[in-house]
Amino acid sequence: MITRRTLLSGMGSAAMLAQLPTRAWATSPAKPLQMPPLVDATNSGRFALTAQAGQMDFLGRGASKTWGFDQPFLGPTLRLHHQSETAAEVSNALDEAISVHWHGLVVPGDVDGGPHQLVQPGQTWSPVLPVDQPPATVWYHSHTHGMTARQVQMGLAGVLHLTDGQDDARGLPTDYGVDDLTLVLQDRRFDQEGRMSYDLSMPDQMMGFLGDTMLVNGQVGATAVVPKGVVRLRLLNGSNARIYTLTLSDSRPMHLVGTDAGLLDRPIALDELTLAPGERYEVLVDFGAGQDVSLLSGQNINEGMMGGMMGGRGPSGPPFEVLPFAVDSAAPVRMTRVPDSLGGSRPKMDASNAAERHITLDMAMGPGMMMRRAENRFSINGEAFDMTKINFSTQVGQVEKWTVSANMMMHPFHVHGVMFQVLSENGQAPAPQNTGWKDTILINGQAEILMRFTRPAAEALPYMFHCHILEHEDGGMMGQFSVVA
Ligand code: C2O
Numbered sequence: 001m002i003t004r005r006t007l008l009s010g011m012g013s014a015a016m017l018a019q020l021p022t023r024a025w026a027t028s029p030a031k032p033l034q035m036p037p038l039v040d041a042t043n044s045g046r047f048a049l050t051a052q053a054g055q056m057d058f059l060g061r062g063a064s065k066t067w068g069f070d071q072p073f074l075g076p077t078l079r080l081h082h083q084s085e086t087a088a089e090v091s092n093a094l095d096e097a098i099s100v101h102w103h104g105l106v107v108p109g110d111v112d113g114g115p116h117q118l119v120q121p122g123q124t125w126s127p128v129l130p131v132d133q134p135p136a137t138v139w140y141h142s143h144t145h146g147m148t149a150r151q152v153q154m155g156l157a158g159v160l161h162l163t164d165g166q167d168d169a170r171g172l173p174t175d176y177g178v179d180d181l182t183l184v185l186q187d188r189r190f191d192q193e194g195r196m197s198y199d200l201s202m203p204d205q206m207m208g209f210l211g212d213t214m215l216v217n218g219q220v221g222a223t224a225v226v227p228k229g230v231v232r233l234r235l236l237n238g239s240n241a242r243i244y245t246l247t248l249s250d251s252r253p254m255h256l257v258g259t260d261a262g263l264l265d266r267p268i269a270l271d272e273l274t275l276a277p278g279e280r281y282e283v284l285v286d287f288g289a290g291q292d293v294s295l296l297s298g299q300n301i302n303e304g305m306m307g308g309m310m311g312g313r314g315p316s317g318p319p320f321e322v323l324p325f326a327v328d329s330a331a332p333v334r335m336t337r338v339p340d341s342l343g344g345s346r347p348k349m350d351a352s353n354a355a356e357r358h359i360t361l362d363m364a365m366g367p368g369m370m371m372r373r374a375e376n377r378f379s380i381n382g383e384a385f386d387m388t389k390i391n392f393s394t395q396v397g398q399v400e401k402w403t404v405s406a407n408m409m410m411h412p413f414h415v416h417g418v419m420f421q422v423l424s425e426n427g428q429a430p431a432p433q434n435t436g437w438k439d440t441i442l443i444n445g446q447a448e449i450l451m452r453f454t455r456p457a458a459e460a461l462p463y464m465f466h467c468h469i470l471e472h473e474d475g476g477m478m479g480q481f482s483v484v485a
């Protein structure tokens, strides 16, 4: 039997997921986890997405109104060649404007899909995406200013794989949904009737929306069925605000093979992996011993930082279950070992002529914050996002070193149109999980990041940089910049 797992939510809520599951699968699990449908554009060089309204009965207690791309909730997994030109077609069958941003694709500003590129109801946007970057797991989601949080919460998000076709040679699992699993982690809240709800409580308005129910690929209470071998998990934190600290219930390691924007040089065995909104990590898990296991997460770490101020609730609650795995011993096994090397490269960037920028993610706290207008509660370097203002301009080929700081809480910081290397975190060498190519980094204090711009973005269609807690982004913790060719 599979029980629905709930996690901590809402201020002062005493309910908290306490027990961890103990289970033995005598037969196959009642509800096997489904993958998003796969749309392979590597040969066709084109794909089409339609944003549409639908219904989902997440809990088996009644239908929720949802949005998705080509389906009721979330979108298909798109597979693109990592060096290709792909013609996208994004149609909007909803009754409000959306935009679709390719988070992690390093493409010019005029096809980046930010808040200046609205797709009105009934319209189709047809950008051609010139892709030329390392293989990686990236994603796409709505980016409509002031609406991003709700539109993503409704389901406007999906995953995109960039492939070079060489993963078999690298010893990485590639059988979609069999030993290569795409996992979109999201938390949601449901009302008495089992309908998905998005009411922002006062703490949600400060910290971002936190749900009480775990969804993986839009499913509640599902079990991933895996072969008795090495399995690849492509993890995306598609939550509005929740930060996961992932572990495996029997303490077996997760072998980190890829970060946001590419593969590592060699796998790194981790006991715990922090996954902030917007981030992706690829890990290998060895099921060769045939033992079932659960992917767990600690409580949202930002609640610990805020705990004192917000009534003493901290992240000290027990872990909750994100996703159980059940081994199917009869399934064919393709991969039996974790490869020694992956061949991902992260060449040193010459920082000697780097332009330096200092970026501070700010928020007012408590009543002072609540007195501000919603779109002005958060800011970067003291300024809330202004669609009409370009915060700075840089050039193609320019190397930049950004020092990004945050206090009060942790903020996942994302930059469009570039991938970066983490030089330091609080003056120390970066955490192992931040040693690969990144486009989003959880700022816990201060980090220095180094990047080189390769694509142009005009002032009319600039790139964004922002906190990926979506309520912070919508609330003004975002800026924009142009890159001159
Ligand atoms: Cu994933 Cu600017 O966003």
Ligand code: CU
Pocket (backbone or CB within 6 Å): 101, 102, 103, 104, 414, 415, 416, 417
């Ligand atoms: Cu982005």
Ligand code: CU
Pocket (backbone or CB within 6 Å): 361, 410, 411, 412, 467, 468, 469, 472, 473, 477
């Ligand atoms: Cu933030």
